[in-house]
Structures are given as C-alpha cells and as structure tokens.
Amino acid sequence: MKKLFLPILLLLSFSAHSVEWTKGEIRRIDIDNKKITIRHQEIKSLDMPEMSMVFQVENAALLQSYSVNERIEFVAEMKDKKYFVKEIRKSN
Template sequence: MKSIATAIAALGLAISLGGAASATEYTKGEVTKIDAKQKKLTIKHEELKNLDMPAMKMVFVVADDAMIDKVKEGQPIEFVAERVNGRLTVTEIK
C-alpha cells in the first residue's frame, strides 16, 4: 500500500511540474539591432522572470533563422527567451 501511495505522489508531482514547464510567458521588448549574419537580435526588454534577469538591453541568438526576417529595428515585440545549450536564445516571437 505504501508503494502505491508513493507512486501516486510521484505521478502527481510529475504532472504538476510538466504543466508548469509548458506554460509560456512572453516578455515585452523592443528590437534595437539586428545582426542577420550572426543570427542575433539586440533587445531592450522588461524583466525576464523565467531567467531571473532584470530589465535591460542585451543580445540574444535566435532559435530559427526566419525570426530575423520577421522583425525590424525599433519594432516592439513580445518574445520568449530561454537558455539553449548555454546561450540566451529567443525561441518565440509574436
């Protein structure tokens, strides 16, 4: 009986963590520079809560080259940034 209770508790924890990980939080920012050759965007952004970073201006690589063509310097955006292989990466833009 104890092993069943342990299994149920572990399953509940896994489900709750999985749900939290799938929630996507967009951050507001403004594209200040585009480096298409290096596949990088400089973004002046609000706090990145998921990365525990305050508002600032910084350089990100893009997860998909097509993102470079979707933005212009000075354009306000909402984006998702994550650490991918140790690099700060824009994974979504809307």
C-alpha cells in the same frame, strides 16, 4: 489522498510547460550572425532584470519580418550557456 494527488500532479505538469512571453523593443538585428538585440522587461524564468542585451536565434528566418524600434513579445531560453529567442511575435 488520491483525490488530492491528481489535481496537484496536473498543476505541476501545466506549470512545467508554461511559456513566459516577455515584452521588448528591437534595438538591432544582425541576420548574418543570427543575433537580435532587445531592450526587454524582466524575464523571471531566467532571473534576468530589465535590460538591453543580445540574443541568438537558431534560424535567421525568424528575424526577417521584424525591424529596429519595433515592439515585440518573445520567449527566451538559455541553452549551452547562451541566450536564445525561441519564439517572437509583434506587439501593440
């Protein structure tokens, strides 16, 4: 039983910390209000279908190197009943 328990524990630990990157396209950037509108694919971890929506960011500097119509990948999370972009990177 102990031999089976450790691999299961490691698998559960890994899946709890995995990050879901989602592809999207920037539709609008509002640096002053720390918001970005993204047309994105389904976000399974948030049970969210493909759509366009406004996300917030905690730090406006995260948005400074991006522009409208740019293809991106991002990590989203829900915090205090609001949706945030936690990480973002340029996509091909």
